[in-house]
Amino acid sequence: MLLQERDGAVLTVTLNLPEKRNPISDNDVVDALCAAMEAADKDISIGCVILTGAGSAFSSGGDLKQMAPDVGSLRSAKSVQTRRNYKYGIQRLPLLFQALEVPVVAAVNGHAIGAGCDLACMCDIRVASDNAKFAESFVKLGIIPGDGGAWLLPRIVGFSKATELALTGEMIDAAEALRIGLVSEVVAPEELIATARRIADKIAANPPHAVRMTKRLLREGQTAELKNILEMSAAMQALAHATADNDEAINAFMEKRAPKFTGE
Structure with missing residues (x-):
C-alpha cells in the first residue's frame, strides 16, 4: 500500500492503492504511513520527504465502500466507538505530521478529495500537476472534516476561503488552488515529480539540523x-x-567555496 524510494537525501513515499484511488481511512494505511514518516523523521540523513500517489489520484480520502457501520476502520454502529476509531485511527496522521521535523513536500498528482485534501494540507509544501483537483467535500456526505481539516485549511488559505470550500464542498482545479495559495506551483503532469524533487534537493542541500529546527519553529509559530x-x-x-x-x-563563505555539510 506504500512504496518507498530513497535517492540520496530524499525519500519518496507513494500511496500505492491506485485501483481504490489511494484512500487513507483504513488503519492499515494509517499505520504504514505513520511508520514511514516516523522512520524518516528519526533518520537525520534524510533531508526531505516527497509524498505522492500512484495512478490518477493523490488520495480519495475515505473509502466510501468502507463507510457502512462496522465495515471499515472508522464508522461503528456505536457512536462512542466511532469516536475512538477516529482518535486512534486517521487522527494520528495530522498529529504526526504536525510533530515531524523532516520537511515533507506533497506532489499532488491528481484528485485530493476530503481527507486526501487534508493530507496534502498536512505537508509543508504542496506542488500540483495541472490536472489535480481539490475538494474539502465532507459536507456533501453529511459529515464534517474529522481529520483536522478545520484546523489545517484556514491556516493555508485563510478563514473566509476555507469556510467557503468546507461549507460548499465544491471541487476546485489546480489553477484555483494556486490562486488561493493552497499550492505553491502548478506544472504539467510529467514535470510534477521532478519539480517536487527540485524543491526537495534544495532543502536537503542545507544543514539538516538547521532545516529541522527551522521547520519546528515555523510549525510552533x-x-x-x-x-x-x-x-x-x-x-x-x-x-x-x-x-x-x-x-x-562560515569557513566555506570566507574561503569562497561550496560548503560540505555532514549533519554534525
Whole structure:
C-alpha cells in the first residue's frame, strides 16, 4: 500500500492503492504511513520527504465502500466507538505530521478529495500537476472534516476561503488552488515529480539540523505567542551555533567555496 524510494537525501513515499484511488481511512494505511514518516523523521540523513500517489489520484480520502457501520476502520454502529476509531485511527496522521521535523513536500498528482485534501494540507509544501483537483467535500456526505481539516485549511488559505470550500464542498482545479495559495506551483503532469524533487534537493542541500529546527519553529509559530517563539529560537540558535555545519558554512563563505555539510 506504500512504496518507498530513497535517492540520496530524499525519500519518496507513494500511496500505492491506485485501483481504490489511494484512500487513507483504513488503519492499515494509517499505520504504514505513520511508520514511514516516523522512520524518516528519526533518520537525520534524510533531508526531505516527497509524498505522492500512484495512478490518477493523490488520495480519495475515505473509502466510501468502507463507510457502512462496522465495515471499515472508522464508522461503528456505536457512536462512542466511532469516536475512538477516529482518535486512534486517521487522527494520528495530522498529529504526526504536525510533530515531524523532516520537511515533507506533497506532489499532488491528481484528485485530493476530503481527507486526501487534508493530507496534502498536512505537508509543508504542496506542488500540483495541472490536472489535480481539490475538494474539502465532507459536507456533501453529511459529515464534517474529522481529520483536522478545520484546523489545517484556514491556516493555508485563510478563514473566509476555507469556510467557503468546507461549507460548499465544491471541487476546485489546480489553477484555483494556486490562486488561493493552497499550492505553491502548478506544472504539467510529467514535470510534477521532478519539480517536487527540485524543491526537495534544495532543502536537503542545507544543514539538516538547521532545516529541522527551522521547520519546528515555523510549525510552533502557527499557534504560539511571539515571546515563546523567541525563547525557543534562542535555545535552538544555541544548538545551531554549536554544530560543525555552522562552522563549515562560515569557513566555506570566507574561503569562497561550496560548503560540505555532514549533519554534525
